[in-house]
Amino acid sequence: MNGEGNSGPVFADPITADILLSVNGDERPITVDTRETLLDTLREHLDLIGAKKGCDHGQCGACTVLVDGRRVKSCLTLTVTVDDREITTVEGLAVDGALHPMQAAFVERDAFQCGYCTPGQLCSAVAMVREVADGWPSAVTADVSGPAALDDDEIRERMSGNLCRCGAYVNIVAAIKQVGS
Amino acid sequence: MTTVAAPSAGTALDRVDGPEKVTGRARYAYENVPADLAYAVVVQATVSRGEVRAVDADSVLQLPGMIATIWHENAPRLAPVEDAELTVLQSPRVAYRGQVVAVVVAETLESATEAARLLRVDYRPEPHDVELRPDHPGMYRPDHVNPNYATDSELGDPDTALAFASVVVDATYTTPAQHHNPIEPHATVALWDADGLTLYDATQSTSGVRATIAPLFALPPESVRVISPYVGGGFGGKGAPHAQVVLAALAAKQVGRPVKLAATRRQMFAVTGYRTPTVQRVRLGADEDGKLSAIVHEAFEQTATIKEFAEQTTVVTRMMYAAPHRRTSHRLVRLDVPVPTWMRAPGETPGMFALESAMDELAVACGIDPVELRVRNEPTIDPERGLPFSSRNLVACLRGGAERFGWAGRDPEPGVRRRGRQLIGTGVASSTYPVYRMPSQASARAEPGGGFTVRIAAADIGTGARTVLTQIAADALRVPPAQVRMEVGDSALPRASVAGGSSGTASWGTAVLRACEGLMDALHRRAGDVPPGGLEASADTAEELRSQRPLSRHAYGAQFAEVGVDLDTGEVRVLRLLGAFAAGRIINPKTARSQLIGGMTMGLSMALLEESVMDLEFGDYLNRDLAQYHVAACADVRDVDAFWIEEEDPDLNPMGSKGIGEIGIVGTAAAIANAVYHATGIRVRDLPIRLDRLIGGGI
């Protein structure tokens, strides 16, 4: 790239799309840049700042949200691809101002410090408990034909896509176990 | 007005900001949206040394939505200050690969990101020098080491003592560069208006950012306001302002609009600081009973060409164990590398890996239990400063931890315990961290409608400061914590010291307590009557701190690790990690335990995973993301626990507390390395304890 001529590239206008985003039960009509990730749409255009950007590369889990009830990394999801899906962010976990049991357990067990990974941990945990209940095995499930148990090993394995640099893992596992059992 | 309440200090109050954090309401720096906001993205040097010849600024300006390209030729001039890390875009010089050479500003994040990718920068590269070697000809003796310790120390005649010692350990240990990697990247939203500059910044010190940034823009400090109520982790990396704060302010000034700027995760590996790699030689001389006669600890470290940061790696050794003959030193070399900085327990963390590994080697050489060896070398006064300790309960931590861990009866023979496919071993190491306290101010206000508001520009970076200060205030005001509203994280509040050096509770707590006491006095004088406008008192602790008598003040701990090492793959799993700490009075057992086990978890991560690899060819850290720079994940962390012993120390501060934010990471890596030795018979002296170091070692 260095030292080449000055004939710059030709720039096209960004391609946009008009979509209807369903977030936390609200229908939000929105025009998005097709390069835009769901994470940036939530944070920069809908002021839903619960989903956090930690790496933008699918490596930390801070941006985890639920799409049709399943956990996804919103930094790896282009917004145009989810216009017909049900999105739930951490802001949508509490119902009528009452904390979701997972949120309450996180507070009670002190399962966070700075709180920046926490929305991602919470969304991930809520979906993960459901995955176990639905009988989905993980890499540490000994018998993949039977129901999976929500024990410490299973929780640790299944929550390893959500990094916590404050090191709250021990308390995160305790909080999830409390809710799951 | 006041009701007598049971003391809150000592109780496990839930974090007062917990509900904000679990609901997503807590607003971190990048999430502030002033009207008419523009997005800035930085462009980094792709050479490790040289000069920027040209930036093709015009070409990317044709991109839709582009507002500006800022580089050294068109950037607003900054006032010259000493810290060259902050005088960004002022010269064509490139001092390290990844240094910021331009900023692009656009209407959307997508457009700015695209423009930053396309911007062409032409360099005149020069050969670089990025390799830390202890025999580097550029090694020099810095004036002092961080923050203000003597570079070297010597007592007695260590060389002769080593020559005559019955048992000598002489070993070299290395620790790699490590990056803080808080999950929240460094971010700033900058806004200029008639009043001056407002910065929403991810920082450990709003007062510090204000004091540092104002002179750069030739502003009086009152014209800069720094707002930072929530910070997504810092670990020292947000302790002092880095380039992004200045760049955001400078870009906002240039385009005449508010600008937001965050370092990307990859950019953070060059522009937001890291822990220097170290090479450390430790020599211990002892008699057959393990009693030390000599301790020599020498450290070799790197710093950047544009700024000196001298990690105080061997300072801890000046105080840790008794020995009549001793020497410590630090040597530094300026390389074409990014600027190192404070990272959780700078000095103690790498230093105690070396010292505590060497103590384990000495225990093995003498055939003495490693807990017992440490107890035998317990000093009665600070060995180099000659001062009494305000309190020192290392022995109680070692003994108490050993008992809880089940240390008694440990067979010292290495490499003989198998469980399935694993070799099992246990190890111990001491922990310690100094007690610092810095001047701060605070105000306390009785509200006419009831309740109290307490204000201080402290930072809660996840430490629990907001919660603990609420408890301290509640007790001083003799009300339940629910009646106290604690405001922190804003430079408009009474000036406070940095959230660093594990000094927050001691520094801010003293100020909060004094302000509350002042308010109580004022209320008493008015027989409890709160006037319609409220009643306020404030405090400044500068005077009180000056009158503190000289003592050696430190927190202590002992960490015990059990590891399993896979016989076939060399994979190390930490099966158990237990920390015993003596850190004065614990104000909130819930948040304190989180701090301690959080530090230990980072120590585990350091022991097994963390390593920033320098690319000698291109002069840059290679593994610049979380897929390649590994930090411990949930599955890496199993049974980690901490407890503390009761410690009364009246010579600290009115709360009787010692800092607990950093001690948890100190010694952890040595405890794990010592356990790995016990498991396998392989002494790993170079962190991290990678598989190849065990397989290569002949597991």
Ligand code: FES
């Ligand atoms: S921000 Fe999406 S995984 Fe890190």
Ligand code: FES
């Ligand atoms: S709570 Fe700080 S990163 Fe998890």
